[in-house]
Amino acid sequence: MWSYSQIETLKPLFILVKILYIVVLKSILVFEMHELGIAQQIFDTVLDAVQREKVIRIYSININIGELMAVDAESLQFGFSILIEGTPLAGAVLAIRTVPIKALCNDCGAESVIEHYNLLCSRCKSRNVTVIDGKDLTISSIEVDTNGSHNA
Numbered sequence: 169m170w171s172y173s174q175i176e177t178l179k180p181l182f183i184l185v186k187i188l189y190i191v192v193l194k195s196i197l198v199f200e201m202h203e204l205g206i207a208q209q210i211f212d213t214v215l216d217a218v219q220r221e222k223v224i225r226i227y228s229i230n231i232n233i234g235e236l237m238a239v240d241a242e243s244l245q246f247g248f249s250i251l252i253e254g255t256p257l258a259g260a261v262l263a264i265r266t267v268p269i270k271a272l273c274n275d276c277g278a279e280s281v282i283e284h285y286n287l288l289c290s291r292c293k294s295r296n297v298t299v300i301d302g303k304d305l306t307i308s309s310i311e312v313d314t315n316g317s318h319n320a
């Protein structure tokens with residue numbers, strides 16, 4: 169049997185664990201928000217597009233994501249898989265291609281591929297650069313089966 173004093177020392181530990189749990193849960197939610205918002209936008213765009221055509225099945229949605237968007241591909245795919253359940257998009261695969269960041273130097277005119285988000289000209293080391301690629305998300309193609317196809 170525990171004495172009263174032993175129970176008292178256990179109490180603060182328990183509270184600490186509880187707080188940690190809430191903090192972790194919150195940070196996961198914040199982290200997922202960005203990807204979930206993007207997944208929702210892709211979903212809305214694709215649904216709108218396929219409803220205009222006579223699409224009976226969607227196989228895959230091919231997207232290009234600029235590295236500057238800092239999207240976690242796994243989180244995005246996870247969010248998307250939840251959104252499409254029970255919708256006309258169910259079963260569709262989200263194929264993600266990452267587009268590297270490219271910048272044009274405003275001082276020497278050179279084009280550089282940016283690594284580790286370090287916006288710097290690779291030729292003259294100037295920071296006076298303009299991002300010209302790798303900042304957008306685009307749906308490049310949607311592979312579908314339409315009503316007019318030969319498939320039964």
Ligand SMILES: [Zn+2]
Pocket residue numbers: 273274275276277278289290291292293294
């Ligand atoms: Zn330069």
